[in-house]
Amino acid sequence: MSSLYTMVNGALVPAGEASLFVNDLSIQRGYGIFDFFKIVNRKPIFLEDHIDRFFNSASYMALDKNLNREALTIQINELMNKNQLVESGIRITLTGGYADDSYTFQDPNIILAQFPLQLSREIQPGIKLLTHEHQRQFPSIKTIDYLMAMWLQPMMRKNEVSDILYHSAGRVTECPRANFFIVTEDGILKTDADNVLKGITRKHLLQLASGHVKTEETEITLEDVRNAKEAFITSTTKHVLPVIEIDRKPVGAGVIGKTTKLLAELLNQKVFFSN
Amino acid sequence: MSSLYTMVNGALVPAGEASLFVNDLSIQRGYGIFDFFKIVNRKPIFLEDHIDRFFNSASYMALDKNLNREALTIQINELMNKNQLVESGIRITLTGGYADDSYTFQDPNIILAQFPLQLSREIQPGIKLLTHEHQRQFPSIKTIDYLMAMWLQPMMRKNEVSDILYHSAGRVTECPRANFFIVTEDGILKTDADNVLKGITRKHLLQLASGHVKTEETEITLEDVRNAKEAFITSTTKHVLPVIEIDRKPVGAGVIGKTTKLLAELLNQKVFFSN
Numbered sequence: 001m002s003s004l005y006t007m008v009n010g011a012l013v014p015a016g017e018a019s020l021f022v023n024d025l026s027i028q029r030g031y032g033i034f035d036f037f038k039i040v041n042r043k044p045i046f047l048e049d050h051i052d053r054f055f056n057s058a059s060y061m062a063l064d065k066n067l068n069r070e071a072l073t074i075q076i077n078e079l080m081n082k083n084q085l086v087e088s089g090i091r092i093t094l095t096g097g098y099a100d101d102s103y104t105f106q107d108p109n110i111i112l113a114q115f116p117l118q119l120s121r122e123i124q125p126g127i128k129l130l131t132h133e134h135q136r137q138f139p140s141i142k143t144i145d146y147l148m149a150m151w152l153q154p155m156m157r158k159n160e161v162s163d164i165l166y167h168s169a170g171r172v173t174e175c176p177r178a179n180f181f182i183v184t185e186d187g188i189l190k191t192d193a194d195n196v197l198k199g200i201t202r203k204h205l206l207q208l209a210s211g212h213v214k215t216e217e218t219e220i221t222l223e224d225v226r227n228a229k230e231a232f233i234t235s236t237t238k239h240v241l242p243v244i245e246i247d248r249k250p251v252g253a254g255v256i257g258k259t260t261k262l263l264a265e266l267l268n269q270k271v272f273f274s275n
Numbered sequence: 276m277s278s279l280y281t282m283v284n285g286a287l288v289p290a291g292e293a294s295l296f297v298n299d300l301s302i303q304r305g306y307g308i309f310d311f312f313k314i315v316n317r318k319p320i321f322l323e324d325h326i327d328r329f330f331n332s333a334s335y336m337a338l339d340k341n342l343n344r345e346a347l348t349i350q351i352n353e354l355m356n357k358n359q360l361v362e363s364g365i366r367i368t369l370t371g372g373y374a375d376d377s378y379t380f381q382d383p384n385i386i387l388a389q390f391p392l393q394l395s396r397e398i399q400p401g402i403k404l405l406t407h408e409h410q411r412q413f414p415s416i417k418t419i420d421y422l423m424a425m426w427l428q429p430m431m432r433k434n435e436v437s438d439i440l441y442h443s444a445g446r447v448t449e450c451p452r453a454n455f456f457i458v459t460e461d462g463i464l465k466t467d468a469d470n471v472l473k474g475i476t477r478k479h480l481l482q483l484a485s486g487h488v489k490t491e492e493t494e495i496t497l498e499d500v501r502n503a504k505e506a507f508i509t510s511t512t513k514h515v516l517p518v519i520e521i522d523r524k525p526v527g528a529g530v531i532g533k534t535t536k537l538l539a540e541l542l543n544q545k546v547f548f549s550n
């Protein structure tokens with residue numbers, strides 16, 4: 001399929017041959033964490049943030065045995081040099097490792113996989129979301145647990161929406177792979193800070209926004225969403241992606257709002273032209 | 276390590292070489308289901324029940340593409356014939372399959388792995404449990420999601436307990452890999468029926484018990500547990516395993532109760548001598 005290489009436990013192997021034995025605890029018990037960063041013009045974007053979060057996830061899930069920041073950075077560079085992709089993403093996956101009893105941790109396995117990406121420099125058309133009641137079990141950790149998100153795919157197709165918006169106890173949290181923001185009627189930019197994954201794009205977006213709009217990291221209720229003037233989601237590959245409809249109801253006027261546009265431009269500027 | 280064989284997508288391979296490519300959705304997204312049955316004197320125990328549940332899990336998680344009951348039964352027999360184990364367990368794992376985009380289902384991968392087991396014919400010493408607030412996200416489905424259970428392992432070791440007892444909203448449900456039963460002061464055998472995995476051993480135990488004690492499949496509160504006279508857990512390998520302490524407090528008199536003993540004997544009789 002491609003001539004790319006993947007790194008498994010420090011060794012470069014053709015991407016199509018990279019494998020793990022079936023007694024790995026990701027296959028046996030869904031146990032693993034990961035992170036994903038993009039590379040623009042051969043340069044990783046917000047790499048230190050991603051590695052910080054990766055190490056935090058690894059430590060929290062007791063997978064940081066044998067993990068070394070300097071060694072990991074060297075491996076990332078080795079992989080990028082081998083694959084020579086101009087615009088791409090690298091996914092670092094750390095699994096529970098091999099366990100003959102299917103349960104007891106030994107040595108984690110680490111996989112670095114690089115994929116070509118085509119990132120848009122333009123703001124994308126607004127998308128539709130469907131809400132679903134769910135709370136991720138380790139919200140602040142980037143685990144590989146996407147059972148619910150994957151299971152909801154047929155429902156997404158049936159409802160012709162691009163993504164799911166999780167809520168729990170009336171509180172709107174995040175999408176499965178993106179953070180969620182609203183702009184209130186008063187023009188305040190809000191995103192939840194609890195029970196969500198703290199996205200790297202979320203962090204930089206909040207910093208960029210703070211010079212332009214009032215920002216609040218706070219609880220967002222389902223009612224707040226119904227009354228919102230604008231909404232959008234953020235992620236490493238989606239950047240600022242406008243949301244124009246939630247549960248078949250338009251967000252605000254049902255078109256991309258001006259704050260969303262401004263923030264999308266500020267973020268694109270930072271990602272594509274300031275690095 | 277051993278001369279056993281594992282079956283991957285219908286092909287027998289030496290157990291130590293069985294592998295999946297890293298773009299499998301179990302490794303990428305923790306997406307998969309499994310089942311596990313035991314083999315005593317070369318004969319599978321409650322096999323039809325396990326296959327029923329496996330197909331139900333597969334169907335619910337949209338993994339039943341290409342799955343055929345007759346073909347699976349033939350593969351199980353082929354594996355047993357190859358490995359020639361007298362007492363063993365077979366784990367059937369069905370994963371989300373390979374996905375280049377790390378997200379979209381294609382063809383699931385199926386792994387049949389057989390392990391030697393040494394099953395006790397005697398009632399085991401009573402164990403200690405620690406409660407933890409958690410609700411599995413697809414309780415009736417045997418998914419590979421054991422993130423919480425695995426993550427709690429250090430806490431189990433620190434507290435010197437053998438297993439975790441989940442509860443949610445005051446309601447006691449199950450252990451990560453076993454069903455939970457109490458015998459009330461009035462001598463009623465109770466186990467929850469909602470938000471738990473319906474164990475095969477649970478089912479047969481309830482049938483066996485019904486001729487001897489009053490049984491109820493009903494809500495069990497934390498207070499019910501504190502007032503219980505006896506408690507035990509059941510699973511395919513544990514059979515009836517007595518529980519004598521929960522959260523550092525004795526269950527009843529803190530010794531194995533007479534109903535627990537009776538039920539353990541009835542189950543052992545059925546598993547080891549009636550099949």
